[in-house]
Amino acid sequence: MTQTIPTWQDTAARLIAVARGAEAADTVIKGGIWVNVHTREMLPDHDIAIAAGRFAYCGPEASHCIGPNTQVIEARDRYMIPGLCDGHMHIESGMLTPAEFARAVIPHGTTTMFTDPHEIANVLGLSGVRLMHEEAALQPINIYTQMPSCAPSAPGLETTGHEITPEDVAEAMTWPGIIGLGEMMNFPGVIHGDAKMLAEIAATQAAGKAVGGHYASPDLGPAFHAYAAGGPADDHEGTCEADAIARMRQGMRAMIRLGSAWYDVESQITAVTERGLDPRGMILCTDDCHSGTLVNDGHMNRVLRHAIDCGCDPLVALQMATINTATHFGLEREIGSIAPGRRADLILTSDLRRLPIEHVIARGQTVAQDGGITVDCPHLDWPGTARQTMNMARDVTVDDFRIAAPKGCSHIEAQVIGVVENQAPTQALKATIPVMDGNLTPDRDIAHIALVERHKATGQVTNALVQGFGYTTQMALASTVAHDSHHMIVVGTSPADMARAANRLAEIGGGITLWQDGAEQALIELPIAGLMSDSPATEVAAKADQLGNAMRAAGCTLNNAIMQHSLLALVVIPELRISDLGLVDVTKFALTDLLVSET
Known part of the structure; x- marks a missing residue:
C-alpha cells in the first residue's frame, strides 16, 4: 500500500495547536544544534517538535509541546540537519529495485530522491516507468519520479526496446508523484527544434513541472544558448567551472555530481568557492551509484563530505543538498529544511564536516539509527513481463566477435573508443591494428567491444574497439546494463570467452558476468529488465565486489570500471560510442566507419 503523509492542509490545525x-x-528532539538552511545559521540549545509527520515547532524550548505520550529524543548537542536530497539520479544504476535502493541509502541520511527511470523505459517503455513509480510510492522516504524524455536518446542512431512518446509524457504528468520531465538527452533535437522533443517539454511546462537537462557538449556558444532557450531547468553534464557558470547565468541549476565513477564536483564547485557566485544556483547529486558504493561508501552523505573537502563551507554544501534542491522542484514548503509545516525529515550527527549519520527521521518516524535501518521497505510484485526481457534470436558464436580485415593487409588503421577514467565522455582515438588470419587482432591496451541486440531478436552483433581498461589476460566481460538502450555490451580479449559470456546472460535473464580462460569468474544476476535485482543491496554489493576483484585480476585498474563499461553505448555523450546500428561519432551525431585505412 502506498505510504502517504498527510498534507499540510490536513494537519494545519494540529501543527498550530x-x-x-x-x-x-x-x-520532541531536545538540546540540539539547529542547522537552519534558510538563514545559514547554527543555533545551539534548540528543540524540534514533530506532529503528524511534520515539523510543528522549531525553537529554543519545546517543553510546552511535551505530553505523557510524547517521545523525547535527546540530541545531546548534536547537529540537527535536514534529510538529504539527491537532485538527479537513476535507481537502476544501483542494480537494485526502488525498495532495495531505499533500504541501502536510508541509513546514510537520504530522505528524498528525484529519480529518472529512463533505463527501464528503454527496455519496457511506459509500463516499466509505472512499475518503478509504484514501488517508489511504497517507500518510507520521498521518491519523486521524473518521466523519462528520451527513449531512444538519439533517434536514428540506436534501437530501444520501447519508445517514449509525447502522449506518454502527457499521461505521466497526471500521475501523483511525477515531479517533472527526466533529462532531455536529445540535445541536438532541442537545438534544432524537433517537434517531438518540444511537445514533451511543452506538456511538462503546461503541468507546471520542471524539465531536466542534459547538455553533454563542451560547446558553450550558440548551440548551448539554443538548448537553454528550449526550456531545461537544470543540467548535470558539466565537467568544468565554465560549464557551471554558463548554466547558472542562463537561469539553470548546475547539478554537480559525484557518482561511483563521475567526479565532477571538485572541478565545478570553484564557481562558488573561488569565484563567489550565488550558491543558490548549484545542486549536489549522484547521477549514477552502483550498489558497492552505496553499501561501502555512502550516498548523498558521501557527496556532501566530498564537497566540503573541496573547500565548500559546510553550511553552503548542506544547502546544495537540501533547500536548493527542494526549491528547484517547487517543494520548498514540503521538504529540504527543518521548519514548521515541512515533512519531518531530519538527521542527527555529531560532526558537520565528517557527517556520521547517527539518527535518521523521515516523515516523523525513526527510519535508521547508528547505521542500521529500522523500518520496512515494501516490494512490488514484479510481473513476468519485467523479468523476461532477453529477446534474442539465437546463441551467439565465436565468429560473431571477429572483425574481418580487407584481404591482403597485415595492419589496418581503425577508430578506437578511448575510456576516460572518472568521466562520462570518451575519446575518439585512432590506432594501427595487426591483422592475423584475416581478422583484426588488437594488442597492447586495445580490447574488442561488441554490442549484442537483445530487444527485437534481430541477431545483430556490432563490433568495434576500445582502449583504457588495461586487460592483460584472455577474458570477456558482458553486461545487459548498457546505457541507454540496454542491449548487451561485451568487452574482451578472447572471442571465445565473449561468446560464452553473452550466452550466459541470455540464459539467466540478464546481468553482468566475467569470464577468463574459459571459466566464469564473477556473476551478478539482474533478472528485472536485465537491469536490477530485488535481492538485498548487501548481497548485490558483495557480488559487485567479486566482479571488481575479477576485473582487477584480469588487469583492469580503472576506478569503478564497470560504470565506464556500462556507458560505452551512451550515444549522446561525446566523443565515440557503439550502438546496435554501428560506431557513432557523437560530435557529429552520425554513424562512422570503424576501419580508416589499410597498410
Missing part, C-alpha cells in the same frame, strides 16, 4: 502548547507533539 502543538506549536502553541495546546496539544502534545508526537516527538
Whole structure:
C-alpha cells in the first residue's frame, strides 16, 4: 500500500495547536544544534517538535509541546540537519529495485530522491516507468519520479526496446508523484527544434513541472544558448567551472555530481568557492551509484563530505543538498529544511564536516539509527513481463566477435573508443591494428567491444574497439546494463570467452558476468529488465565486489570500471560510442566507419 503523509492542509490545525502548547507533539528532539538552511545559521540549545509527520515547532524550548505520550529524543548537542536530497539520479544504476535502493541509502541520511527511470523505459517503455513509480510510492522516504524524455536518446542512431512518446509524457504528468520531465538527452533535437522533443517539454511546462537537462557538449556558444532557450531547468553534464557558470547565468541549476565513477564536483564547485557566485544556483547529486558504493561508501552523505573537502563551507554544501534542491522542484514548503509545516525529515550527527549519520527521521518516524535501518521497505510484485526481457534470436558464436580485415593487409588503421577514467565522455582515438588470419587482432591496451541486440531478436552483433581498461589476460566481460538502450555490451580479449559470456546472460535473464580462460569468474544476476535485482543491496554489493576483484585480476585498474563499461553505448555523450546500428561519432551525431585505412 502506498505510504502517504498527510498534507499540510490536513494537519494545519494540529501543527498550530502543538506549536502553541495546546496539544502534545508526537516527538520532541531536545538540546540540539539547529542547522537552519534558510538563514545559514547554527543555533545551539534548540528543540524540534514533530506532529503528524511534520515539523510543528522549531525553537529554543519545546517543553510546552511535551505530553505523557510524547517521545523525547535527546540530541545531546548534536547537529540537527535536514534529510538529504539527491537532485538527479537513476535507481537502476544501483542494480537494485526502488525498495532495495531505499533500504541501502536510508541509513546514510537520504530522505528524498528525484529519480529518472529512463533505463527501464528503454527496455519496457511506459509500463516499466509505472512499475518503478509504484514501488517508489511504497517507500518510507520521498521518491519523486521524473518521466523519462528520451527513449531512444538519439533517434536514428540506436534501437530501444520501447519508445517514449509525447502522449506518454502527457499521461505521466497526471500521475501523483511525477515531479517533472527526466533529462532531455536529445540535445541536438532541442537545438534544432524537433517537434517531438518540444511537445514533451511543452506538456511538462503546461503541468507546471520542471524539465531536466542534459547538455553533454563542451560547446558553450550558440548551440548551448539554443538548448537553454528550449526550456531545461537544470543540467548535470558539466565537467568544468565554465560549464557551471554558463548554466547558472542562463537561469539553470548546475547539478554537480559525484557518482561511483563521475567526479565532477571538485572541478565545478570553484564557481562558488573561488569565484563567489550565488550558491543558490548549484545542486549536489549522484547521477549514477552502483550498489558497492552505496553499501561501502555512502550516498548523498558521501557527496556532501566530498564537497566540503573541496573547500565548500559546510553550511553552503548542506544547502546544495537540501533547500536548493527542494526549491528547484517547487517543494520548498514540503521538504529540504527543518521548519514548521515541512515533512519531518531530519538527521542527527555529531560532526558537520565528517557527517556520521547517527539518527535518521523521515516523515516523523525513526527510519535508521547508528547505521542500521529500522523500518520496512515494501516490494512490488514484479510481473513476468519485467523479468523476461532477453529477446534474442539465437546463441551467439565465436565468429560473431571477429572483425574481418580487407584481404591482403597485415595492419589496418581503425577508430578506437578511448575510456576516460572518472568521466562520462570518451575519446575518439585512432590506432594501427595487426591483422592475423584475416581478422583484426588488437594488442597492447586495445580490447574488442561488441554490442549484442537483445530487444527485437534481430541477431545483430556490432563490433568495434576500445582502449583504457588495461586487460592483460584472455577474458570477456558482458553486461545487459548498457546505457541507454540496454542491449548487451561485451568487452574482451578472447572471442571465445565473449561468446560464452553473452550466452550466459541470455540464459539467466540478464546481468553482468566475467569470464577468463574459459571459466566464469564473477556473476551478478539482474533478472528485472536485465537491469536490477530485488535481492538485498548487501548481497548485490558483495557480488559487485567479486566482479571488481575479477576485473582487477584480469588487469583492469580503472576506478569503478564497470560504470565506464556500462556507458560505452551512451550515444549522446561525446566523443565515440557503439550502438546496435554501428560506431557513432557523437560530435557529429552520425554513424562512422570503424576501419580508416589499410597498410
